[in-house]
Amino acid sequence: MLSLQEYDNSDSSDAEDEKTDSTEDFTAHLKPIDQDKKSITTLALNAAPAIATKEDIEQKRHIGSSVKEVTYNPKYEELYAPKVGPTNPFKTRQMLATRNTLAGFAEPAHVSNFEFENQRRTFHSYVDKCNYWAKDENKGKTVFESTKKRPEDKRKRLRNDDPGNIEGYLGPWGKFVDEKTVMKPNEEEKKELDEILAKRSKTTKQTEEKTGDEKTTLHIKDAYDYQGRSFLHIPQDVGVNLKSEDPPEKCFLPKKHIHTWTGHTKGVSAIRWFPLSAHLLLSCSMDCKIKIWEVYNERRCIRTYSGHKQAVRDITFNNSGKEFLSCGYDRYIKLWDTETGECKSRFTSRKVPYCVKYHPEEDKQHLFVAGTSDKKIVCWDIRSGEIVQEYDRHLGAVNTITFVDQNRRFVSTSDDKSLRVWEWDVPVDFKYIADPSMHSCPAVQLSRNGKWLACQSMDNKIIIFNVLNRFKYMRKKTFTGHMVAGYACGVDFSPDMSYLISGDADGKLYIWDWKTTKLYNKFKAHDDVCIGALWHPHETSKVATCGWDGVIKYWD
DSSP states (O other): HHHHHHHHHHTTHHHHHHHHOOSOOOTTTTTTTTTTTTTOOOOOOOOOOOOOOOHHHOOOOOOOOOOOOOOOOOHHHHOOOOOOOOOOOTTTTHHOOSSSSSSSOOOOOOOOOHHHHHHHHHHHHHHHHHHHSSGGGTTOOOTSSOOOTTTTSOBBBOOOOTTTTTOOOOOGGOOBTTOOOOOOOOOHHHEEEEEEEHHHHHHHHHHHHHHHOOOEESSSOOOOTTTTTBTTOOOOSSOOTTTSSSOOOOOOOOOEEEEEOOSSOOOOOEEEEEEETTEEEEEEETSEEEEEEESTTOOOOEEEHHHHSSSSEEEEEEHHHHHEEEETTTTTTTEEETOOOEEEEEOSSSSOEEEEEEEESSGGGGGGEEEETTTOOEEEEEETTEEEEEEEEOOOOOOEEEEETTTTTTEETTTTOOEEEEEETTSSSEEOOTTTOOOOOSEEEEEETEEEEEEEEEEEEEEETTHHHHHHTEEEEEEEEEETTTTOEEEEEEESSSEEEEOOOTSSSEETTTTTTTTTEEEEOOSSSSEEEEESSSSSEEEEEEEEEEEEEEEE
């Protein structure tokens, strides 16, 4: 202590200089108290060593039990750190006990698979467990132990194991002695069944009577000319050979509107040329009516066929044109006589038919196929009025049916965004075309030469498939520019295969060059959706279009 005091006195001058230089003195605890103030000299010493606290070493951040949200990413050690603090005095002993399940602590139990299966099968094998275990001989016995077989456990079979007896040989396939193969209902059940069948027959008769109210109206004065020929007779004084099978050599773009057929009160859904000659035009509409029109001379409306209760969806002629089929949203397909307007027969499968097609071969004109809303393609026989085949492979409603490959096969498109190819009368598709980039194709048209299939795709494109080359998708041959998403706008080829035409959702008619896929022309054809466009098979530049504005227009 004295040495420290001396050291302090010797350096007093230096200390004074330091005081003037710096206001803060870091050695104040080593210096004695001022002599002037106190007579006794004392020193303030801090003898405690510098120790790192637990908080400095441990980097864990403790999460309180009342914290509802953690605003940082805690580490594993922090999440699974032991609980700190006093225990909850309100918890019972059961709540404080360790548990590995919601209900408590479950210890692992080891049971052999055989023992477990033995008990389980014994329990499930004997339905009347109480009576089974009550017997003395069965006590404690399981299915794997020998018990007396009950009479129903083993049934005797009819046996004939002699292979020499060819007709009577049964082998392992003999029936049980008491087996009943034909079950007849008793008198009470028979009465109930008869009542149910009687009710069903009554309801079917009523529906048939309701549907038989088809009417037809002839709009021209004379149904026959002076030679006794009806309007189905092909005219020969129009300047074009309508009976020729050869297409015109060179086709041209239609430019002007030459005629409008009016008569439908609602949108027209489809139009079809009369087979081969195309001197008549058949149209179906959402006003539940079908009309046939003259294409040449006065271009009058000849006859109206009315019989559908709801909008007519599709129509198709047979090869001769003397009959045609129509399908509507009233779930009926009807067969009409073109000349007299008589409804010959009706077909229904209780589902909405979306498209209908005759088989193109002459010897199969009594058969037609219809794509329905329940994902099926149904083949009907007109002679018997019954379904003879069903093609049930699609996963969505069937939109179109197109015959290809000399009518030996047909192509169907559906809402399931796929295209399937079928052999005729074989209910399994042999070709399935589907791609993640494909959209559904609600309108399909085969080219005049039978080589190409043009499909109106829902992504505003017309895609092409090569029919002859295993239905190859022609990626480079795509026709774009129009807007058809959501509408089944029809597609058609020019007779000389130089142009492709299509309707549009805005009512426009689009014309592309077939070879280069270049858009040649587009013009406003209808006030509403232009749903159908057909190029006349014998004319060089005449096109018929129909729209949802209720009119059919003729362009040249």
